[in-house]
Amino acid sequence: GLALIAGTAAAEFPDKPVTIIVPFAAGGPSDKIARDVAEALRKPLGQTVIIENVAGAGGTIGSARVARAAPDGYTLLVHHIGMATAPALYRKLSYKTPDDFAFLGLINEAPSVLIGKPTLAATNFAELRTWISANESKVNLAHAGLGSASHLCGLMLQNAMKATMTPVPYKGTAPAMTDLMGGQIDLMCEQATNAVPQIEGNKVKVFGVSSAQRLALPALAQVPTLAESGLNGFNVAVWHGMYAPSNTPPAVLEKLNTALRAALKDPELIKREEAVGLTVVNDDRLQPAQHKKFVEAEMVRWSGVIKAAGQYAD
Numbered sequence: 001g002l003a004l005i006a007g008t009a010a011a012e013f014p015d016k017p018v019t020i021i022v023p024f025a026a027g028g029p030s031d032k033i034a035r036d037v038a039e040a041l042r043k044p045l046g047q048t049v050i051i052e053n054v055a056g057a058g059g060t061i062g063s064a065r066v067a068r069a070a071p072d073g074y075t076l077l078v079h080h081i082g083m084a085t086a087p088a089l090y091r092k093l094s095y096k097t098p099d100d101f102a103f104l105g106l107i108n109e110a111p112s113v114l115i116g117k118p119t120l121a122a123t124n125f126a127e128l129r130t131w132i133s134a135n136e137s138k139v140n141l142a143h144a145g146l147g148s149a150s151h152l153c154g155l156m157l158q159n160a161m162k163a164t165m166t167p168v169p170y171k172g173t174a175p176a177m178t179d180l181m182g183g184q185i186d187l188m189c190e191q192a193t194n195a196v197p198q199i200e201g202n203k204v205k206v207f208g209v210s211s212a213q214r215l216a217l218p219a220l221a222q223v224p225t226l227a228e229s230g231l232n233g234f235n236v237a238v239w240h241g242m243y244a245p246s247n248t249p250p251a252v253l254e255k256l257n258t259a260l261r262a263a264l265k266d267p268e269l270i271k272r273e274e275a276v277g278l279t280v281v282n283d284d285r286l287q288p289a290q291h292k293k294f295v296e297a298e299m300v301r302w303s304g305v306i307k308a309a310g311q312y313a314d
């Protein structure tokens, strides 16, 4: 019967390529992280892992695609804090978190940086703050949709600065970065993953780091944290995790989690991630139970921030 078929399929899993859905446009931090992980999964899984970008609505369109996918382990999701923020932001979500997902493990933590267009006169956060207060709603702040990391960092920034800027949504921070470098956009709070190369190339100006500590990266070591620049206690870290549809057979989930744990020990992956300020999680945070508990706690934390901001997506 069905159980036998499911059992056989699980035993042979994976006997065809596995797809990772990235819920943002290609070229952004989520895409880069997913591609690093896909590359490192190939050996432990013994299969090709392909990336499919399904962008829009702050990552909820791609997440919904995975929630509804066949629970056979061949369609996975790599996503960030948007997993925890969407339930509070989107009143009509077509999926339930955590119920519709199986948790395969956390991947990394990513700091964000406050970056600006190269033509901005300000050369540090203090000067930028003066300029923002003088221009407020004329200042446009890019993000990748409600619930995206850039949106949430921007929300926390405006709360901390008691300033209201004009948000400009994109399908991912890669297209936003193009407009920032071109001067169409003033500011963005972007994951360091995607900003380090642009900062090193002097294509954007950097005004602060969102994490509690400065980053050890050569390009960012001199950049103060926003907390030390006057936004006391400011600390926004973006985490990424991997998910499958909730009814995926346990034997398949087991294989996927084992492969992910091996992939995150791959020296090449660790080197690539640390080169852009990412911290690959250690083994205990890779346990599915811990991953699920962490996301549930983040859902509570972010729903408070979102209710305070009074911003919802209908």
Ligand code: MLT
Pocket (backbone or CB within 6 Å): 024, 025, 028, 029, 030, 031, 080, 143, 144, 147, 148, 149, 150, 151, 171, 172, 173, 174
């Ligand atoms: C991206 O990959 O575009 C980013 O993760 C979007 C965001 O969350 O800001």
